[in-house]
Structure formats: C-alpha cells, structure tokens
Amino acid sequence: MKKNKFLTTICMLSTFIGTNLHAKTAKGKKTVKAKTSHKPLNSKKDHSNNSGIYGISSNNKSTLIETKMAELRQKHTKAMTSGSIQERKRAAVEKKLLTSYSKWRGTKYSLGGDSRKGIDCSALTRRVYREVFNKELPRVSTQQVKQGTRVSAKNLRSGDIVYFKPENRTSHTAVYVGNTLFINASSSKGVVMSSLKSPYWRKYFKYGVRVHNV
Numbered sequence: 001m002k003k004n005k006f007l008t009t010i011c012m013l014s015t016f017i018g019t020n021l022h023a024k025t026a027k028g029k030k031t032v033k034a035k036t037s038h039k040p041l042n043s044k045k046d047h048s049n050n051s052g053i054y055g056i057s058s059n060n061k062s063t064l065i066e067t068k069m070a071e072l073r074q075k076h077t078k079a080m081t082s083g084s085i086q087e088r089k090r091a092a093v094e095k096k097l098l099t100s101y102s103k104w105r106g107t108k109y110s111l112g113g114d115s116r117k118g119i120d121c122s123a124l125t126r127r128v129y130r131e132v133f134n135k136e137l138p139r140v141s142t143q144q145v146k147q148g149t150r151v152s153a154k155n156l157r158s159g160d161i162v163y164f165k166p167e168n169r170t171s172h173t174a175v176y177v178g179n180t181l182f183i184n185a186s187s188s189k190g191v192v193m194s195s196l197k198s199p200y201w202r203k204y205f206k207y208g209v210r211v212h213n214v
Helices: 002-028 063-082 085-104 121-133 199-204
Strands: 148-151 161-164 172-178 181-186 190-195 205-211
Touching (some): 063 085, 063 172, 085 121, 085 190, 199 205
Antiparallel strands (some): 181 190
16 A cells, blocks of 8 residues: 555656656747748839830830830930030930920820820820920921921931821821930820831831921
C-alpha cells in the first residue's frame, strides 16, 4: 500500500514538473509572424502616357507614337537646359502646340463638328492655329492649304499644315508638331497624335504648307 502511494506521488510530481517546464518553454519562445503586405504589386500607376502635354490617348498607343513622343520630350528637355536660342524657341513653339493638343486629345471625330462634343480635321487645324498662333484660318481644308507656301516632308517645321489626300476621300489637314508627329482629327480615333512614319499617312501625304505670318 505504501509502495503504491509512493509511486502515485512520483507520477504526480513528474506530471507537475513536466507541465511547468512546457509552459515556461512556450512562454520563452517569441512568435514570429510573417510580414504580409496588403498593397498590390505595382500599385503605383504611371500616368506618363495618358496625361500632360505629352500624353497619348488609350486608343492611340503604339510603339511608334510612344517612341516619337518620348524622343520629342527628351529633345525639349535638352533644348531648355543646354540648347541654343533657336532650339529653345523651336521647343517653346512645339510645347505650345502640344498644350493645344492636350486640350482636344480624345475628342471624338464628327464631320462638320467644331467643338469638344465632336470635331473634324479642318476645324481642329483652325482651332490649333487660333490657340497657338492667334491666326484665323479658313474653315475648309482645300482653302487652308492656300494660306502659305508648299514645303516637302523633309523640310517640315513645327506649325506647318500637313495635307493628305486619301483615295476616294475628301482632303485632310492636320498640324505638324515635330519629330514626324502631327495633331490629327482621325475619323476612326478622334483627336490623336499621328506620325508621318505611319505607312498609311506616309502613303497619302501630299505636301506641307507654311502659313504666312506664322
């Protein structure tokens, strides 16, 4: 009987000591929680392609346009920091043209339209000239191209009117900015930035017009 009581006491002490040791060990250990971030990857949005004077409409993004616009932006930065007087003047004109473009960018095309609800090519050309050069042009494309001297594609300068004649379509005008880019009221995309390097526009380009007193 005494032997049984002795064994029972030993078992109870072992259980008590084991429990205390386990509790102290658990208490001494630090729980390390994995750091998790609730922020999605690449949460920082890049607005460089759809805002500002160098912005590109979402329906107008292409490697050609994005490359030419980026080159033009770099050219302006260089001109304003270390360019000659002539280069700075040219960059200033181009930036004014881009500012006008940014106001109309994304406006839908509407034949005969002349507002932000809808606009056609000659109305846009006239609006840009009014805003940038304070020059009033005729309303019709064929009359606009009679306002100055014809120039070839290789001699285009910022502010020149570029004239196109697609097959079986009416005459089309737009305003040249620089680095092959021109402000264009496209019948399919609305007001966008286009390039003379585009196969379509290169095919139908006729000539540029340098408007007098601009």
